[in-house]
Amino acid sequence: MPTYVYKGLESGEYFEVEQSIHDDPLTHHPETGEPVKRVIQPVGVIFKGSGWYVKDSRSQNSAGKPGNQEKSKSKTTESASAAD
Template sequence: MPTYSYACTACDHQFDIVQSFTDDSLTECDQCDGKLRKVFNSVGIVFKGSGFYRNDSRAATTSTSPATSTSAAASTTSSSEKSSSTPAPKAPSSTK
């Protein structure tokens, strides 16, 4: 069950109370019968490091396929080597 912080608007009395999510908020100060307000604090948990976010576990999408590197190598060969060499087999395309 969560702990909530309250502060009185009349006498500045501050206190914490453990309440269920379904419990109604407190409205009256137990010391002066003044109006209470909820005090919102910073989050009590911080996620640091890698592995906590959706994009941390994904593989990089900027990889080069074997077909791209083969065509680049073929374009740098001389014209005499092109006529005598056999064409490279095509790499199977991968779909994700």
């Protein structure tokens, strides 16, 4: 079960509550009855392995690659000189 962090609106006290993901957020402290608000916590994610890069998701014949741009430039210059 996930653990959620709450903050008391009057006292500023932080406390944790283990709740089901389907439960509604608490509006009052379970012991004191003080109004509370759920605090959003950063997610602890660890990426393991050799890595993943933006270039891994692009297709092999992408126009953004430097090699493809050079080829297209040389083709246009060849066709322009042949037309003269």
